[in-house]
Amino acid sequence: MSTVVKLTHLQKTFRVKHKASGLQGSVKALFSTEYRTVEAVKGVSLELQEGDLLAFIGPNGAGKSTTIKMLTGILFPTEGEANVLGYVPWRQRRQLAYHIGSVFGQKPQLWYHLPPVDTFELFAHIYELDRAAFERRKTFLIEALGIGDWLHTPVRKLSLGQRMRCEIAASMLHGPRILFLDEPTIGLDVVAKQALRDAIQQLHDAENLTIFLTSHDAGDVETLCKRVIVINHGQVIFDDRTSALKRRFLRRKVIGVRFGQPIPDDFAVRDATILKHGTWGAKIELDTHVRPVEDVIRALMDYAPVVDITVEDPPMEEIIREIYRADESVRVAGVGPVEAEIPLEKAE
Amino acid sequence: MITRLRREIGFVVHLVKLNLAGLMEYRATFLTQAIGMFINNGIYFVFWLMFFDRFEEVRGYQIEQIYLLFALVAGGWGLAFTFAGNANRIAGLIAQGRLDYYLTLPRPVLPHILFSYMNPFTMGDLSFAVIAYIFAGRFDVLSILLWLVCAICAAIICVSFMAVIGCAAFFMGNAVQWTFYLENALITFSLYPMGLFQGVARLLLFTLIPSAFIGAVPVEIVETHSFALLGALAGAALAGIGIMTVVFRIGLRRYESGSAINVNI
Numbered sequence: 001m002s003t004v005v006k007l008t009h010l011q012k013t014f015r016v017k018h019k020a021s022g023l024q025g026s027v028k029a030l031f032s033t034e035y036r037t038v039e040a041v042k043g044v045s046l047e048l049q050e051g052d053l054l055a056f057i058g059p060n061g062a063g064k065s066t067t068i069k070m071l072t073g074i075l076f077p078t079e080g081e082a083n084v085l086g087y088v089p090w091r092q093r094r095q096l097a098y099h100i101g102s103v104f105g106q107k108p109q110l111w112y113h114l115p116p117v118d119t120f121e122l123f124a125h126i127y128e129l130d131r132a133a134f135e136r137r138k139t140f141l142i143e144a145l146g147i148g149d150w151l152h153t154p155v156r157k158l159s160l161g162q163r164m165r166c167e168i169a170a171s172m173l174h175g176p177r178i179l180f181l182d183e184p185t186i187g188l189d190v191v192a193k194q195a196l197r198d199a200i201q202q203l204h205d206a207e208n209l210t211i212f213l214t215s216h217d218a219g220d221v222e223t224l225c226k227r228v229i230v231i232n233h234g235q236v237i238f239d240d241r242t243s244a245l246k247r248r249f250l251r252r253k254v255i256g257v258r259f260g261q262p263i264p265d266d267f268a269v270r271d272a273t274i275l276k277h278g279t280w281g282a283k284i285e286l287d288t289h290v291r292p293v294e295d296v297i298r299a300l301m302d303y304a305p306v307v308d309i310t311v312e313d314p315p316m317e318e319i320i321r322e323i324y325r326a327d328e329s330v331r332v333a334g335v336g337p338v339e340a341e342i343p344l345e346k347a348e
Numbered sequence: 349m350i351t352r353l354r355r356e357i358g359f360v361v362h363l364v365k366l367n368l369a370g371l372m373e374y375r376a377t378f379l380t381q382a383i384g385m386f387i388n389n390g391i392y393f394v395f396w397l398m399f400f401d402r403f404e405e406v407r408g409y410q411i412e413q414i415y416l417l418f419a420l421v422a423g424g425w426g427l428a429f430t431f432a433g434n435a436n437r438i439a440g441l442i443a444q445g446r447l448d449y450y451l452t453l454p455r456p457v458l459p460h461i462l463f464s465y466m467n468p469f470t471m472g473d474l475s476f477a478v479i480a481y482i483f484a485g486r487f488d489v490l491s492i493l494l495w496l497v498c499a500i501c502a503a504i505i506c507v508s509f510m511a512v513i514g515c516a517a518f519f520m521g522n523a524v525q526w527t528f529y530l531e532n533a534l535i536t537f538s539l540y541p542m543g544l545f546q547g548v549a550r551l552l553l554f555t556l557i558p559s560a561f562i563g564a565v566p567v568e569i570v571e572t573h574s575f576a577l578l579g580a581l582a583g584a585a586l587a588g589i590g591i592m593t594v595v596f597r598i599g600l601r602r603y604e605s606g607s608a609i610n611v612n613i
Contacts, residue, residue, distance in 0.1 A: 014604060017521075069605055074451045076601055097454035107448050111366065113373045118366060125362045126453050128355065154373065 004178055004210050005048035005071065010080035012041040012066050012234075040066040042234035043080065050177070051208040055225035055242065057215060059320050063234040064214040065104075068180050071212070072102050085177060098127065101171035105183035108163065109170055110155045116166040117151045120173060127174035134173065141169040144206065145199045161192025165199055172203065178210040179203075185217050197223050218250060218313040230323050238323050248326075249319050253293055254312045255284045260305035272296060281308075359455060360463045364431060367466035378468045385472025389422055392539075393480075407543025412484055413567060419481035419495065420566040421538050424502025426473030428510075433465035435507040436531055438514030439523040445605040458596050462507060491570055497578065498566035501585040505561050508588030509534055511596065518599030530557065538563035558584065 018036045019029040041063040048054055058064050069075040071084055073093030082089055087096040103109075110119045124134045142148045145165045150158055158166065164184055171179065181200070185193045201224060204211055215221060221228055221242060228245045230238035238245065255272075258281035267277060269284050271291040276283035286296055293311060300306060313319075371378045393414075400411045409417070428435060438461065441447060450457045450464075481495060513530045516523040537545075537553055542564030545553055553560045561584045569577045 066605075069448070072452050074448050074605055075603070093451065094454045094456075097452060100452075102452045104448065107446075109449055109452075111370060113370045114366065118369060122362060122366055125359050126455055 002050050003047050004050050004052075004085055005046070005212070006081075006083045007044055007046050007067075007071075008081040009043040009045055010041055010067065010070060010082055011039070011043055011078045012063075012070060012075060013078045014038045014040055039234050041070070041077075044231065044234070044236055046229060046236065046239065048178075048210060048212065050210055051204075052227060053204050053211045053213070053225050055213050055215060055221040055228040056231065057221060057228060057320070058231040059216075062231045062320075064231055065182055066234075067231070068102070068182050068212065068214060072100060072180055073097070098174065099176055100178045100180065101174070101176035102180040103164070103167045103171050103182065103184055105164070105181075105186040108155075108167060110163065110166055112155050115150075115152045115154055116147070116158075116170065119155075119166075119170055123170055123173050129174060137173055137175065138169075141172055144202055145169050146195070159192070161188050161195060164188065164192075164196055168196075168199065168203070175207075176209075178212060181211060181213045181215075183214055183216065185215060185220055193217070193219065200224060218319060222246065222250065222313070230320055232320055232324055245319075247289075249322050250313060251288050252314050253286055253288055254314065255286065255293070255296060255300070256308075256310040256312070257281050257284065257300050257306060258308040259303075260307050263304065269296060269299060356456065356459065360459060363460075363463045364466070367433070367464070371466060371468055378471075381468040382471040382475070385469040386476050387472075389418070389473065389476040393418060407541045409541040409543070413541070413571070415480050415484035416486070416495075416567050416570060417539065417541075417563050419477050419484050420498055420502060420570070421477075421535070421563045422473040422480060423477035423495070423499035424506055424562050424566070425535065426470045426475075426477055427499055427503035428506035429467040429470040430474055431466065431503075432462040432507045433467035433470070434461050434463070435510040436514065436527060437465065438462075438511055439517040439527045442514070442517035442599075442603065443522045443524065447600075447603060448605055451603075457600070458511070458593065462511065486570065490573060494570045494573065494578065495566075498569050498581060501581045502562040502566055504585040505558055505588045506534070508585075508592040509558060511592045512588075515592075515595045515599040518602045533557050534559055534562070558588070561585075 014037070015035050016038050017029070018034045019025045040061075044063070044067055056064055056067065066075065070077050071082060071089055073089035073096055076090045084096055085099050087099075089096055110116055111122070120138060123129075124131075129137070142151065145168060147162070147165050147169055150162050150166065155163060155166070168179075168181075168184070184200070185196055188196065197220060200211065200213075203209055211224075213220065213225060225242050228238065228240065228242045229236055230245075254275065262279050263277075263282065265277075267282060268274065269286075272284045272286040274282055275285050284296065286293070297309065297311075300309070396411070396414045399406070400414070404410065434441065441461065447457070447461065450460045453460065477499070481492075486492070486495070510527065510531060513527050514523065516526060520526075534557055537557060537559035540563075542550070542553070542560055550560075561581055565577060565581050565584075568574065569581060
């Protein structure tokens with residue numbers, strides 16, 4: 001396997017105007033403008049091998065999108081180096097663009113008033129695709145992403161999930177080697193999310209595509225990615241296999257249960273915490289290392305007839321907080337960086 | 349080089365077709381906007397009709413020259429923003445971080461941005477230009493050809509000027525109002541006979557706010573069939589393209605993107 005992305009101490013700082021609140025602050029800023037420097041990305045180093053499916057996660061403002069934008073040549077870094085498929089993105093942006101695809105969840109590339117097929121035609125021109133090859137590729141993507149029914153419907157009339165699948169098809173028309181997905185599941189319902197994840201997985205498997213995915217959704221990471229990098233305040237705080245993340249930080253699950261009969265006030269579940277208690281149901285938190293989910297579900301079903309049950313991951317922000325806390329405690333304890341304490345397994 | 353140029357032109361033609369298709373999605377809106385602009389120009393023109401009802405000429409311009417002036421300015425302006433409709437929206441696109449889409453694709457960014465939007469209002473300008481030219485009454489082939497070439501040069505100058513001032517957004521953040529004022533200055537000064545302006549004002553209209561190259565100089569060219577002036581106009585258009593390209597390239601290094609939610613319309 002060859003290295004397709006290599007970042008070395010990549011940094012990006014922005015100069016941001018700082019103004020006191022209200023009209024008085026605005027008037028004051030007219031005469032003396034204060035600026036402060038925001039370090040969006042602070043020396044990120046990482047490597048990606050061909051065929052990797054990497055989750056690049058972090059809370060809002062962590063530096064995920066800024067990193068992707070530097071990797072795709074949209075932004076110039078303040079310092080550091082990057083090599084994507086042998087190109088320096090911000091210097092060889094156009095050459096690189098023929099080999100990468102990108103989908104920004106909040107910045108659609110499909111033309112809003114026109115059907116997706118029109119944007120596909122435009123992209124065939126943009127990437128100078130051979131007509132026959134374009135038709136073959138289009139047919140393959142229509143099938144792989146299941147978008148045949150909406151191809152001729154104006155984008156404005158598509159649901160968010162349908163649109164995202166068409167967005168991915170558009171960004172894959174030229175057969176890129178790396179696909180950058182920035183929050184592709186943002187705003188999607190559970191069904192649409194799963195359909196999109198399946199489509200991404202299928203494309204990855206079919207073409208050994210390298211995928212660099214940012215998401216807020218722990219489910220995306222869990223179901224799709226073999227490797228995960230967590231970034232916070234512009235720094236990498238975790239870089240390991242997803243299985244290691246799951247083992248260490250995705251241990252907690254929240255089970256919501258609704259019974260067919262009222263439950264007593266002293267309702268309790270062994271090795272689990274009751275977060276919320278109602279007449280007909282409860283919200284239970286458990287550590288899967290202490291007691292497996294299926295064991296708790298079985299116990300609940302034995303307890304009384306169950307009408308509804310849900311199993312949820314903790315929100316991504318919480319997972320990151322935990323990772324960050326672990327990182328901080330290691331640093332405070334003076335035993336060096338987190339990698340020294342927790343041996344990293346090599347990503348596939 | 350020629351193959352490359354042909355490909356880029358082919359790409360621009362495809363963009364124009366796509367824009368037209370987008371406009372056709374809302375036929376009624378498109379037609380009302382185009383007709384609205386036609387009427388708007390007509391109202392402005394009424395002022396000159398009333399003026400020449402009382403006075404015979406103003407600084408060498410009679411009603412025929414005013415017809416020609418409108419045919420050229422509306423033609424140049426109409427061509428500019430019908431085809432390169434994003435030229436006067438660049439400041440907003442930069443400020444809202446909406447260049448990301450163009451930067452991820454393997455095409456020259458500036459032309460891609462410029463030709464990715466078609467302004468339906470300016471179709472009214474184009475049709476107004478044709479009517480004004482018919483009133484100007486110069487039906488010899490050379491005059492018609494010169495009118496068309498001058499309108500194209502004027503369009504290039506309009507686009508370059510708007511793009512350059514829009515690029516101020518790279519340096520000062522929000523430049524939308526500033527481009528609005530300068531756009532109004534460009535169009536307003538181009539609709540008056542150049543003889544009205546002397547000294548510094550005249551110099552400004554040939555340099556910083558190049559209204560003279562959109563109105564007065566093209567009128568002179570079509571009237572006198574002066575190829576020397578045509579050369580100067582073409583030179584100004586080429587200089588405009590050069591300045592626009594350099595300013596955009598320098599500015600792009602300062603582009604900061606953004607987190608605004610975007611839509612391609």
